[in-house]
Amino acid sequence: MEYFLALTTSGIAVGVLYGMLGMAYAVIYKSTGVVNFAQGEVMMLTAYTAYAIASLWDVGFWTLLISVTIIAIFVGLFIEFVFIRPMLGQEVFSIVMVTIGLAVAIRAIVVMIWDADPIPFPSGLPGDTVSVLGVGMYKSQVYSIIVFLALVFIMWVFLRFSRIGIAMRATANLQTTALLMGINVKRVFAIAWGLSAMISAVAGIFIASVQDLMPDMWFNGLKAFPAVIVGGLDSVFGAALGGIIIGLVENYAEGYIGFNLKEIAGFIVILIVLMIRPYGLFGKEEIERV
Amino acid sequence: MKRMQSAKKALAIAAVCCGGLLFAQPALSEPGVTDDTILMGSLMAVSGPPSLMGKAATSALKVWQEDVNANGGINGRMLKLITADDGYVPARTRQMAKKLIENDKVFALVGTSGSSHLLAAMSVIDKHKVPAINTMAVNSAHFNPPRDSVFVAGATYCQEIEIAMTYAAKNLGKQDAKFVLIYQDDEFGKDMKCGYDNGIKNNGLADVGQFKFKRGQKDFSAEILKAKATGANVLISGGIVAEHAIFLKEARKIGWDMTLIGMHGAHLSAVQALSGEADNGYYTADYVPPLSATDIPGVKKFMELSEKYLTEKELKGLNRYALSSYAAALMMEHAMRECGKELTRACVIQNLENMNGFDVGGVMSPITYGKGNRFSVSGIMVIQSNGLGKDFKRISDPIVLTE
Amino acid sequence: MRSGHFIESYDKLVNLTDNPVKMAWSWILVLVLALAPLVLDSFWTSICATVLITAIGIIGLNLLVGTTGQISLGHSGFLAVGAYATAILTMDYQVPGIIAILLSGFIAAFFGLIVGIPSLRLKGLYLAITTMAFAIIINHVILNAEDITRGSEGFIIDPLQVFGFSFESDASIYYLSLIILVLTVLGALNLMRSHIGRAWVGIRDHDIAAKVMGINLTTYKLLAFMVSAFFAGIAGSILAFQLQYINVDNFSLLLGIEALSMIIVGGLGSISGSIVGVIFIIFLNELVRITTGIFADDGGTMSLYIHEMKGLLYGVVIVLFLRFEPDGIMGKWRDIKNYWSNWPFHH
Structure with a gap:
């Protein structure tokens, strides 16, 4: 039982990181219909930026987190403005x-x-380290779970109640109609990119504090793909949940089956899920008309 | 004196053996050799994550080149060194080997990148019979079967791990400990497993589990949990560089009190830096001593020369790979000097083959090759990390595995 | 005055080309390529051979992505299947090399069929990610099926032997690749003008509309995957004979992305575009290597970042092409041609 608990907690600890990256993917896909393959790289860039800041000034963790997420928003806006907008x-x-x-x-x-x-x-x-349910965890992992839950809640409130959030959902639903209703679709796109970069910055800081900074940490972005596919590319909460599912599946696969299955377990899961539901568990089926 | 004679005799034999080749082309048209220069090549990954190894090795070759040239070169010929970057991709290593050998026409290779990388370049090196020395990544496929011109020195990971485990059992009081292995899912990992299996079998130790991980993997929580669940207290770490640190940190996180033993990749200050507080004085096994072991003449000389010829940044980047690369350079230098003015590849190959107890200043065990023997096995030291002092400490003399 | 190019009969439409000048130039190009190794040294011959081999695979990819509109990020997987099939067949089963090349193509095509099945249900990005998952899983299988693939140790492969002739030198590999490339181009062109090629274009432009017009989506989508994988497999096979040593590092995911960048630069859906794209990207690589002076004897800091420079340039090239020249070099070439042939009535 202790072994099971340990696998579960560490699975969740990894899963929330996938979940955050998954949300970052989903925010962009939901409003623009594009998968941002540079999500992992944006995450890496912000993590290294955080390192640069932390080595220049002696700031505490929360100050670092907040300042880097603000920088990340601008990185996201910059990318959208320079690279993506001209491609509209x-x-x-x-x-x-x-x-x-x-x-x-x-x-x-x-x-x-x-x-x-x-x-x-x-x-x-x-x-x-701290002990959670008798299992050792890093402080940063505990924080990451709390921040993840907060993030999910904030996103829910944002998309449900704020004007911009409603505009984003409208755009996601049908771009042309949204445009006709007077929604500034370009602005919605920009906000989506900024928001997504912000979420990946949060993920980046937590990933870096567990795994250290390495030039191949972008690979976490690829590993978060299964999360967002399982949840459905256009479902922000599906992606968050998908992250936790994938984190748990990976850890159980390794813990109980072995054969080094962990690293591909996520990809096998998406093959199965897509065979059954081609739009992910929570994704909305597109009905095409000719 | 005796060695000189045997070298001369060997030269004569070489001249007879390779007579056809020599007569076909005048001796002076040997590739890469002119009246006053010798063009040397090195294949090395100096970009990307594995550059930790390639950069240090390249710096060492630079030190060697500057030193030789400052002392009048090799029989009056100055060294000119070309480093080709393969980015640690075997296909590129082969392409770069072609470039160095067929285009730039280097005389010999003093660096051969990683293990599978040398294998990829092997057919090119073999075809042109270019003298090549590998002291960086030892794999039995490099010298078994022996290739005419490829010389390997050092120790396999299999030997390193077996010796470290034997030492731990005999001298660190781990005879009754429980051992567990976590290793990478590739040929490197297989070599680690070989050492682990031998170590268990030959010392009658208790093996409680072996787990594989995927190369490039970053999250090891499940593996460490599994390893802890076996009740082990000695972890044989089959990681390369960063993995050792991650293992230490994960173990500390879940409160697993264990002793970590790793191959020479753990003998890098980067591992100590990444481990931080989790460094509990882990052990590693290596065939070159720490850079701080200036009681060894070769290391002392190398460090003095490095201070003289390297920039601040290059000095900081030095590590064990610099020493092993320096040893390869010394071997090549000796073999070339012995040829005198008539420098040919065949002669260098013959001189390398004739090496018998050649001393590389104690940087590695004395080098010995022979007919059909292209591997000179080195003694292995057990080294302990002193993370607080950012230093490594030799705790054993070089141990040679006796079959 | 010629004021445009009109096709007046159906025969003309299905012809390989109705322009004798183009035909003549094509054969001159082949002749020039055939003579190239006589003037090039061994290193450049091997680079050119790499270009030819890559072009074979890229033409296959372009048939799938450019012509049929099914995105694949996992073509490195098919290349790996082809290379390993050749290695296993020739080294462990003593199959004659030339037969092994063909068989490797068919084995890769079989994998193409398997990967193609999700394409019947999945679209666009979901499909792209599934193909990527395939490449990741193939790599995993190669590493773990040690008994068959020798795991990460890699495979040493003997040179190709045909009737006692050994394809050892760079020039011989170059000629082999040239012959197969010419066959590939002819095959692909013929496919494109047949009903199959037209069905593919229909699927790309609007698959539901195509279905309504009587095109069997299942057959043609799967066929596209199989043909594309077949060419990639052939390319992998020759690659194995060229390198004489393969391991998984040669088939990283990045390769699949590089391949996509080649067809974007050359021109989606165009055979000549595929070849131009390969030439552009591979020689761009060489250019970076030479200009940054990787062989600088002082080991300057620039040379340390050679692969980063390449990566940066790749990225920039992809972005710039998509932004300013989405039809690739061939698109630009068409524009220029139209400009002059319709002058002064171009628009």
């Missing part, structure tokens, strides 16, 4: 390829600035 009206495939190009470029830039050697991340958190 092009095929989705082209825009996705732009994000792939961006991903490759960001990876290169990070290594050129910070070098390829692994760097310990000065998270500003005490390195000591």
